[in-house]
Amino acid sequence: MDKIVPFSEAGSVKPEQAIGNITTDSHELEVASQWKLIWWKFRRHKVAMAGGLVVLAYYIVALFANFFAPVHFETYQETYVYAPPQQLHFFRDGQFFPHVLGYSFERDPESFKKTWTINEEVVIPVSFFYHGEPYMLWGLIPSDLHLIGTANPEAPFFLLGADKSGRDLFSRIIFSSQISLTVGLVGVTLSLLLGIIIGGISGLIGGPLDNGIQRLIEILISIPTLPLWLALAAIVPLDWTPLQVYLMITVILSLIGWTGLARVVRSKFLSLREEDFILAARLDGVPQGRMIFNHMIPSFLSHIIATVTLAIPGMILGETALSFLGLGLRPPVVSWGVMLQETQKVVVLATYPWLLYPAVAIIVVVLALNFLGDGLRDAADPY
Amino acid sequence: MWKYILRRTLYMFFTVWVITLISFAIIQLPPGDYVTNLMNQMTRVSGVTLTPEYEAQLREQYGLNEPIYVQYFKWMSNIILKGKFGDSFVYRPPRDAVELIAERLPVTFTLSFFSLLLIWVIALPIGIYSAVRQYSVGDYIATFLGFIGLAVPNFLLALICMFITYKYFGQAMIGLFSADIVDAPWSWEKFVDLLQHLWIPVVVIGLGGTAGLIRTMRANLLDELKKPYVETARAKGLSELKLLFKYPVRHAMNPFVSTIGWILPGLVAGEVVVAIVLNLPTSGPVLYDALRNQDQFVAAGFILVLSVLTVIGTFLSDILLAVLDPRIRLE
């Protein structure tokens, strides 16, 4: 809500002899640094704060995926292909006893396919902070501590169900976050670099070069993104390693994304050029380079952060779409998009609807990023 | 205004030309070409490797051995002068890409058009309501739904819709017609069937754009509502409703109209993915296949046509803006 000083007359700027300023009794307000002001304004945005916490939680989970996930994303149990989700129960017979219920199956006599049902008789105890499957955290630190799971490696533990190879969906979703979230970050960083350089040149130098770049950007924007992505992604050779594919995908995504950032940077530079404080700095003899980095960039850094935050969801969604179509990341790399590939056939989807759970993870993080970005953008102009 | 239109027209032609360059370049990017692809396929399937001479012969047959700019020039002149985009390498008997495009384009166009309509019909009233009743329950709900629309990828929405219709109506609304009606002659039933299938893609494609537009309309209208001319109108004795639509809404519409320009690429893009998921006979699946098979002319042709459509759409929205806004009309 706007702070209204209700009876200030609009536009009345004639200097008067008897006018004074509205006093503030808050001395803090006068000396607060820019970042403090931004933080205060941001804090009032409850939804944005919530978004920020969610995003933070996601990145923590991604960082410690091995710990949060019961098993590795490749671990599979053939016997439990397409097993439905097991609900986590905390009490049994009135006592605190976390457990899940096991399965029994019937085999269809014609297709030999198994259909699973939950069996009340089979009780599988669930442990927290237990020692399970060993792993190397970040490839460096050996550990086997897991947040949640079953002590018995033979017992089925599928909180969100199993996929077509008998792999645990819950674990795979957690590990996917590593890929999907970092694609967003890397892609956005590349976009940012491109955007700042090109936008900066455009805004600072101006003139025909600026015009030319702007026209180019407008042209790029009018090409529908997905066909462009598809085309670029189709170029990636089949024999590249998953890592190379990953990098290529992020490059492709960022190639399209830089235009938005470039425009923001350019318009900021353009308006800044006319600002009085820049003029003052120039008159003081500040060299060009220092002017850009010490004076200009800090003044719109908050805007950049907000724009970047709002660009990340686009990247995540882009990678998801590409992987979903089979043109992005490929197995054995796992991302949410890759996981959703299995749902393309409606029959599969209808019979095993839990395969859609990765979508929930995507929606939540994208929402959170949008809220966060919105809040940052509102707060970016504390004055 | 005519100067404005002239400028926009010239600019549109220039944009289209650059797009042809880009489309062509994209297709040339993958290492190897259709012949390489063919050879690899043959080797994989039958274990036979063909001689380099045969390879060269194939290349010449397909016209793939000439320098790039010659290929480009030939391609463009064929399009402009003969209306031919080049033969598809995949379809047998060989068909010119333009046939494939012409087959699929009307549906693409129809879908995009209806989605745009839907977006407008939904976003406009909700955006207005949100701005006028700021911070009300309705506003929060609308904003929230708007966010959801932004966060949910449209192919996901397509999947969910498919799932729901399959579970509750017994058949997935895949494709444009049900299996038993698709070959039947046009009738009322066929039309109804079409509509039944059409609503999913239109809703799915439209919803993403709706969210953005609601927020734009809301923001624009909030700005306009604070301006002095609204007060003047009120002081004349106009009723609130009449005043709302004659003045601030009318003003807020201008930027709204120009947003059509940047929605269109999104619509077409969204339509591509959704079409693949829902197996609709539009550009999406064909483009997808063409890219995977490096069916050069088909892929380039589709990208070119889709982009040009978008550019035209943007151009039209710019013209519309000039018509609506006297300030531009009279400059």
Place this chain on the structure above:
Amino acid sequence: MSEKLIEIKDLKIHFFTDEGVVRAVDGLDLTIEKGKTLCLVGESGCGKSVACRALLQIVRSPGKIVSGEILYNHRLGNGTEEIVDIAKLAPTGRQVRSIRGKEISMIFQEPMTSLSPMYTVGNQIIENIQLHNKMPDKAARELAISLLGQVGIPKPDRLVDEYPFRLSGGMRQRAMIAMALSCNPTLLIADEPTTALDVTTQANILDLMKNLQAKYDMSLLFITHDLGVVAEIADDVAVMYLGKIVEKSDVNTIFNAPKHPYTQALLNSIPKITMKREELDPIKGMVPNPYRRPGGCPFHPRCPKAMPECQTVEPAVTKLGENHFVQCLLYENLPGKPALVAENRELSGVVND
């Protein structure tokens, strides 16, 4: 003796914001007489714009009229008059809308942005005409052209089809005036109409308004902070400070024999060409924070003649002459000058939600 057109009694308009309640207008008493020009003078933030908007019930949210009366002498078709309390009318209701633009009109400060650029000048004037009269389009258009001519616009038959952004500031303000007068209002409220214009145009507009007022025999309520303008057109002057009228009298008395210390200080602070001194003489102190109003007389922290009682006692309205009212403890309880209207008002202070 002039008749009263509008009598404002103890009007209070409060703004309910997140940070607290701001008493923009805090007990305003004012009478607007028929056929005369009343200038409402005050610094930015004293509440004059808010007060005049109350006369049309267009006070902006979160402002609300919380108490008081705005008694309007409404002339009916059959020649009789009835008194309507505008303060009690619903802001979106039919009754107040029939008064707006027809019986009481208003023109605003920024001619640049007060007219919509999407519609022609003629369209906007005709809209006002047809809103309050059943008139066919052709007749309405003729009337609009004639009005434009009356406000001094050259080639009005051409200009009626022009868009506002093609006109200069002065022309736009004239068009606004034409629009406001289109239904022969009994009162024209002008909220700083010349502040945004250059001095020459300002003089022309003021002349125009004086002529029109005489011609249409209407009352003019002119809001300004420019004492030069006041000297030019006022019959009566009311001086406002922090939501109250501190002094009201005819223009000569105000300029030559002001009684309230604030009025005196204002007049003192204007640099005069005959002054020998080098320095300006501003009013000491600053306009207080609207959320923390001083107790007692609102002016006391800056008043050169403040007495100890001024900190706690709110002065009532004192009648010093036939057309001279002042709110100051200096003049209360003087022998032979009885105080007017003295209910117990609570001491002002901030009311926090």
